[in-house]
Amino acid sequence: MSQTVENPIALLRTRIRGDVVGADDDQYDDSRRVWNGNIDRRPLAVARCLDEADVQAVVRFATEHRLEVAVRGGAHSMSGASVVDDGVVIDLGRMNQVRVDPETRRAVVSGGALLGDLDSATQAHGLAVPAGLVSHTGVGGLTLGGGMGWLTRLGGLTIDNLVSARVVTADGEARVASASENADLFWAIRGGGGNFGVVTQFEFTLHDVGPLIHFGMVFWPLDQGAAALRHARTVIDTLPDDVNVVIAGLNAPPAPFVPTQHQLQPGYAALVVGFGSAQSHAEVFDALHAVPGLFDFTTPMPYVELQKMLDEANAWGFHSYDKGCYVEALSDELIDAVTARFPEKISPLSVVLFYRLDGAFSRTEEHVTAFSGGRSPRFAVFVIGLCPVPDMWAAEREWVRSMADALQPSTVGDGVYVNGMTDFDALNPVQAAYGPEKYARLLDIKRKYDPHNVFRSNATIAAAG
Numbered sequence: 456m457s458q459t460v461e462n463p464i465a466l467l468r469t470r471i472r473g474d475v476v477g478a479d480d481d482q483y484d485d486s487r488r489v490w491n492g493n494i495d496r497r498p499l500a501v502a503r504c505l506d507e508a509d510v511q512a513v514v515r516f517a518t519e520h521r522l523e524v525a526v527r528g529g530a531h532s533m534s535g536a537s538v539v540d541d542g543v544v545i546d547l548g549r550m551n552q553v554r555v556d557p558e559t560r561r562a563v564v565s566g567g568a569l570l571g572d573l574d575s576a577t578q579a580h581g582l583a584v585p586a587g588l589v590s591h592t593g594v595g596g597l598t599l600g601g602g603m604g605w606l607t608r609l610g611g612l613t614i615d616n617l618v619s620a621r622v623v624t625a626d627g628e629a630r631v632a633s634a635s636e637n638a639d640l641f642w643a644i645r646g647g648g649g650n651f652g653v654v655t656q657f658e659f660t661l662h663d664v665g666p667l668i669h670f671g672m673v674f675w676p677l678d679q680g681a682a683a684l685r686h687a688r689t690v691i692d693t694l695p696d697d698v699n700v701v702i703a704g705l706n707a708p709p710a711p712f713v714p715t716q717h718q719l720q721p722g723y724a725a726l727v728v729g730f731g732s733a734q735s736h737a738e739v740f741d742a743l744h745a746v747p748g749l750f751d752f753t754t755p756m757p758y759v760e761l762q763k764m765l766d767e768a769n770a771w772g773f774h775s776y777d778k779g780c781y782v783e784a785l786s787d788e789l790i791d792a793v794t795a796r797f798p799e800k801i802s803p804l805s806v807v808l809f810y811r812l813d814g815a816f817s818r819t820e821e822h823v824t825a826f827s828g829g830r831s832p833r834f835a836v837f838v839i840g841l842c843p844v845p846d847m848w849a850a851e852r853e854w855v856r857s858m859a860d861a862l863q864p865s866t867v868g869d870g871v872y873v874n875g876m877t878d879f880d881a882l883n884p885v886q887a888a889y890g891p892e893k894y895a896r897l898l899d900i901k902r903k904y905d906p907h908n909v910f911r912s913n914a915t916i917a918a919a920g
């Protein structure tokens with residue numbers, strides 16, 4: 456698209472209540488920065504919207520003046536989808552209100568809220584929405600791609616708990632999307648990403664959670680990895696509904712509960728979270744000890760603390776790259792591939808994570824949402840390169856790619872989680888992520904609500920060419 460406006464910033468300032476930041480403003484660098492330190496783009500303007508009317512005005516302004524658009528929620532897109540060179544960023548960061556009704560067990564969440572905003576408001580009533588593992592992630596992008604975390608086995612994906620949304624579409628209209636209104640749009644935004652408009656408000660159902668949960672971690676050294684993971688899979692196969700386990704390849708954190716001599720040492724961990732009785736958590740935790748760890752740790756903790764536990768390890772500014780896939784099981788072949796390649800990583804911050812997806816996740820049928828992936832029991836695998844300095848990044852990207860290639864023979868092959876993709880290269884094109892049937896349906900809905908592909912700074916749904 457060509458950029459045709461003489462002084463667009465001055466003009467846009469007259470149209471919204473929020474402020475508009477341009478390259479001459481002191482706040483410009485802050486306003487264009489995103490979570491992935493590797494992204495350095497220079498938008499024409501960042502429109503910090505205060506409400507839905509602001510969002511409508513910016514969408515209309517951008518299309519009128521043929522400016523590129525990016526929508527910014529929590530700014531955690533690995534690919535930097537929420538900032539665009541020379542275009543307009545619709546920044547929802549100030550639209551972060553969360554309203555909880557404990558009677559109806561519903562939360563109404565503005566489009567720019569972070570998971571931390573959502574958790575603190577819902578936990579005040581002992582309630583929660585299943586979402587992700589890091590509290591500074593945006594509700595917006597996470598939800599629109601699916602949303603998985605500790606509560607997925609118990610309560611499904613974030614989208615499985617979405618009741619309705621308000622969406623500002625490419626024509627600037629605000630529409631309700633729910634099972635009874637614009638049902639096609641409601642289907643598409645549950646997995647189809649930010650392709651269909653700007654969600655100014657989400658409405659979620661809530662689950663009883665905590666406020667205290669049980670956390671445990673067992674850590675094995677590299678040379679015990681293959682044995683530990685083979686054993687962990689038998690424990691994970693028979694997990695009760697109220698316990699979840701994430702398997703991780705990582706460096707032991709420099710935390711007080713880690714003996715000093717083991718801090719920062721690479722290895723494998725089972726992170727065990729129990730939402731039910733202490734006994735049900737302890738049974739899983741104890742079962743994992745059949746292969747004795749280098750150290751372990753278990754404690755009750757508030758759910759909101761669990762949700763912040765990985766915040767620092769995933770701080771803003773790391774130079775990052777990731778790839779993901781689904782695997783059906785921790786097969787011998789997969790474990791061998793992981794344990795052969797994991798030690799080759801360069802950055803102590805880089806990780807490989809296996810999220811367990813079954814239980815409530817598998818009780819929603821695949822056709823009900825646009826989620827990119829099937830619903831049979833599986834693991835979502837994230838191979839994440841996180842570099843504290845830019846010089847490491849290119850080599851770490853190669854490590855991520857080589858690990859992803861090695862996992863390829865073990866993948867389920869019915870999709871790729873779009874929120875776990877940094878780039879949309881030949882290995883993981885967006886169409887393959889959704890599969891031909893869902894992609895064709897998404898494309899029809901895209902043509903209806905965004906025929907000129909205004910919302911394309913994302914995992915874009917677009918006709919070839």
Ligand SMILES: Cc1cc2nc3c(=O)[nH]c(=O)nc-3n(C[C@H](O)[C@H](O)[C@H](O)COP(=O)(O)OP(=O)(O)OC[C@H]3O[C@@H](n4cnc5c(N)ncnc54)[C@H](O)[C@@H]3O)c2cc1C
Pocket residue numbers: 490525526527528529530531532533535536537547566567586587588589591592593594595596597598599600601602603604648649650652653654655769874875912913914
């Ligand atoms: C540290 C970290 C931890 C993560 N952990 C998890 C996890 O545990 N589980 C999980 O499922 N995923 C996880 N993710 C992936 C995460 O879901 C995606 O990166 C997601 O896109 C982040 O959303 P955001 O709003 O923060 O990002 P943004 O960069 O702001 O947005 C991402 C995309 O969504 C669009 N978008 C955002 N908000 C809106 C809105 N309101 N309306 C329309 N479009 C919108 C943007 O335009 C962009 O295309 C993690 C990512 C990071 C970096």
